[in-house]
Amino acid sequence: MLSNRRRLIVKTAVLTLLAAGAAAGAAGLAVLYGGWYNIGATAQHFPIVYTVLEEGMMYSVRHHAQDIRVPRLGGEQQLRLGAQVYRDKCVQCHGAPGVAQSTIGMSMQPIPGPLVDASQRWEARELYWITKHGIKMSGMPAWEYHLREDEIWAVAAFVTRLPAMSAQDYRARMAQVAMQEAPQ
Numbered sequence: 001m002l003s004n005r006r007r008l009i010v011k012t013a014v015l016t017l018l019a020a021g022a023a024a025g026a027a028g029l030a031v032l033y034g035g036w037y038n039i040g041a042t043a044q045h046f047p048i049v050y051t052v053l054e055e056g057m058m059y060s061v062r063h064h065a066q067d068i069r070v071p072r073l074g075g076e077q078q079l080r081l082g083a084q085v086y087r088d089k090c091v092q093c094h095g096a097p098g099v100a101q102s103t104i105g106m107s108m109q110p111i112p113g114p115l116v117d118a119s120q121r122w123e124a125r126e127l128y129w130i131t132k133h134g135i136k137m138s139g140m141p142a143w144e145y146h147l148r149e150d151e152i153w154a155v156a157a158f159v160t161r162l163p164a165m166s167a168q169d170y171r172a173r174m175a176q177v178a179m180q181e182a183p184q
Contacts, residue, residue, distance in 0.1 A: 041107065041108065041109040042109075043109075044109070045109070045110070050110065053110075053137075057135060061122070061126050061129055061130055062126060064129055064133070065123070065125045065126045065128070065129035066125075068125040068128060068129060069125075070123075070124050070125050070128070071153060073124055073153065073156070073157040073160070074157055074160075074161075078150075078153070078154045078157050079154070079157060079158055079161065079173075080176065080177060080180060081150070081151060081154040082151075082154035082155045082156070082157050082158025082159070083158050083173045083174065083176070083177050084177045084180075084181075085147065085151050085154060085155040085158070086155055086158050086159070087174055087177060089143065089147070089155070090115065090155065090159075092104055092105055093105035093108065093112040093139070093140075094112050094113070094114055094115045095114050095115075095116075096115075096116070096162070096165075096170050097116055097162065097165045097166055097167045097169065097170040098166070098167020098168075098170055098171065099167075099170065101114075108138075108139045110138060110139075112138070112139065112140065115159050115162055116162045116163060116165075117162075117163055118159050118160075118162065118163075119159060119160040119161075119162065119163055120163060124156050124157065124160055127156040127159050127160065128152055128153060128156040131143050131147075131152050131155055131156055132144045132152050
């Protein structure tokens with residue numbers, strides 16, 4: 001049984017936590033309904049917002065991609081297809097070795113990250129999941145309804161190869177894709 005003194009301490013601690021929670025909730029509602037947080041694409045988020053969103057995205061992707069079975073990746077035909085899809089759908093926002101983002105990619109908030117180091121941060125199944133499902137509130141679309149399954153895996157395979165590509169390697173790969181598309 002708690003003594004009167006301990007009961008008073010526990011009661012004070014609980015009431016203090018409840019009051020602090022209510023004050024934080026009221027402040028959050030004031031910011032929300034007051035429209036004080038600038039959501040315009042020309043304004044940067046506060047660093048803490050970026051940190052929270054990045055952490056949340058990382059854990060969410062890892063959780064949702066954990067049961068995905070990765071097929072055999074890296075065949076030449078698959079890499080050619082991945083390069084074509086990357087050129088047509090990804091390079092505008094993410095850039096490539098020796099290729100800057102387009103003005104569309106540079107004007108997005110948050111700015112799409114470069115994918116030249118993506119395979120150092122993400123596994124192939126996670127790159128596949130991100131490509132297929134997109135990322136909410138980031139401008140990264142879900143390609144599930146616009147690309148075939150083999151195209152999604154192909155671009156994931158291609159992105160895993162980007163860190164090893166120089167600008168010259170990338171240009172050569174894109175030249176191969178262009179030659180393949182040229183009428184015979």
